[in-house]
Amino acid sequence: MVSAPLPAVARADGSKQSDSKARLRLWIRLLRASRLIEGVARERLKTQFDATLPRFDVMAALFRKPDGMLMSEISRFLMVSNGNVTGIVDRLVADGLVARSQRNGDRRTSFITLTRKGRAAFAAMAAAHESWVDELLGGISARDAEQMSAKLKSFRSDWEGEA
Amino acid sequence: MVSAPLPAVARADGSKQSDSKARLRLWIRLLRASRLIEGVARERLKTQFDATLPRFDVMAALFRKPDGMLMSEISRFLMVSNGNVTGIVDRLVADGLVARSQRNGDRRTSFITLTRKGRAAFAAMAAAHESWVDELLGGISARDAEQMSAKLKSFRSDWEGEA
DNA sequence: ACTTGAATATTTAAGCTTGAAATAATCCAT
DNA sequence: ATGGATTATTTCAAGCTTAAATATTCAAGT
Numbered sequence: 001m002v003s004a005p006l007p008a009v010a011r012a013d014g015s016k017q018s019d020s021k022a023r024l025r026l027w028i029r030l031l032r033a034s035r036l037i038e039g040v041a042r043e044r045l046k047t048q049f050d051a052t053l054p055r056f057d058v059m060a061a062l063f064r065k066p067d068g069m070l071m072s073e074i075s076r077f078l079m080v081s082n083g084n085v086t087g088i089v090d091r092l093v094a095d096g097l098v099a100r101s102q103r104n105g106d107r108r109t110s111f112i113t114l115t116r117k118g119r120a121a122f123a124a125m126a127a128a129h130e131s132w133v134d135e136l137l138g139g140i141s142a143r144d145a146e147q148m149s150a151k152l153k154s155f156r157s158d159w160e161g162e163a
Numbered sequence: 164m165v166s167a168p169l170p171a172v173a174r175a176d177g178s179k180q181s182d183s184k185a186r187l188r189l190w191i192r193l194l195r196a197s198r199l200i201e202g203v204a205r206e207r208l209k210t211q212f213d214a215t216l217p218r219f220d221v222m223a224a225l226f227r228k229p230d231g232m233l234m235s236e237i238s239r240f241l242m243v244s245n246g247n248v249t250g251i252v253d254r255l256v257a258d259g260l261v262a263r264s265q266r267n268g269d270r271r272t273s274f275i276t277l278t279r280k281g282r283a284a285f286a287a288m289a290a291a292h293e294s295w296v297d298e299l300l301g302g303i304s305a306r307d308a309e310q311m312s313a314k315l316k317s318f319r320s321d322w323e324g325e326a
Numbered sequence: 327a328c329t330t331g332a333a334t335a336t337t338t339a340a341g342c343t344t345g346a347a348a349t350a351a352t353c354c355a356t
Numbered sequence: 357a358t359g360g361a362t363t364a365t366t367t368c369a370a371g372c373t374t375a376a377a378t379a380t381t382c383a384a385g386t
Binding site: 327328329330331332333334335336337338339340341342343344345346347348349350351352353354355356 | 357358359360361362363364365366367368369370371372373374375376377378379380381382383384385386
């Protein structure tokens with residue numbers, strides 16, 4: 001998980017090597033926080049809901065779009081590859097949590113939607129998930145959380161804030 | 164990748180549902196930043212160094228410990244499972260980048276070290292990697308980066324800051 | 327010595343992930 | 357209409373990841 005920063009030196013263009021080190025340190029912390037939270041979420045989804053994180057993510061994407069999403073919309077939304085989503089959706093379909101349908105005139109595409117069962121399952125998981133995040137990030141005040149969110153805004157996605 | 168926040172309500176214990184929403188939003192942003200940076204790093208490691216991110220991470224861990232690490236130290240350091248590290252180290256050994264050795268009296272354990280070739284390969288990758296992070300987090304000032312790092316400090320690991 | 331329990335590492339099965347190649351359907355400029 | 361580009365998705369191989377099961381070794385305590 002990435003090496004820790006070393007010494008610092010001034011550079012010709014006005015930027016400082018220490019700036020780069022500060023960002024590298026931030027990156028390491030971001031990564032650790034992500035891994036910790038993801039680890040907890042994975043474990044609790046497994047034990048409490050017999051679900052996985054990727055399945056939860058796909059269902060979260062679909063929950064926001066009752067009319068359904070294309071496979072490519074899901075993969076863009078989640079920032080994962082197309083081929084990846086195919087397998088996850090396959091398994092969700094096998095479990096009766098989501099459905100594929102060819103409603104439009106384009107036979108290349110299919111709309112993916114949550115089934116009634118899928119919506120119910122996700123609603124329960126989402127409530128628990130939010131409380132886990134609140135617990136794990138509890139050391140950060142709401143105000144700080146908002147400030148940090150704002151500073152990470154450049155990573156905002158096309159889709160975020162649509163709803 | 165996690166659902167976006169919805170409405171807000173007051174609660175009995177003084178905490179606000181909006182606080183939970185603020186943390187959830189932060190979590191989504193952290194996750195997106197991580198995925199974006201990891202995606203870029205993965206792609207550039209592949210094209211520029213014919214390496215993978217997990218291999219890079221293991222080498223980064225070892226680079227800091229010239230005397231070697233146990234398998235379990237590596238997995239704890241990287242916050243990944245034990246079994247995971249076995250496979251990655253196997254492949255690094257096959258490529259001549261790291262070596263296993265039984266230097267101590269305990270035959271359960273083996274010390275993993277970077278080979279000379281491995282150290283050289285990592286040094287080149289690490290320099291590039293730091294510049295990628297600097298580029299991708301460039302929208303965040305060094306001062307902000309330090310502040311954010313401090314607020315994520317609770318996720319600090321046992322090992323961080325040792326060196 | 328022997329047993330018990332803890333520590334370390336590997337193996338296994340299932341699933342996730344990527345990037346590239348293959349497939350298939352649609353669109354569009356002739 | 358038709359050939360070629362574009363778009364959407366799946367398939368595939370390689371590798372990553374976890375949790376659980378297994379095996380081995382070590383450390384005590386008897």
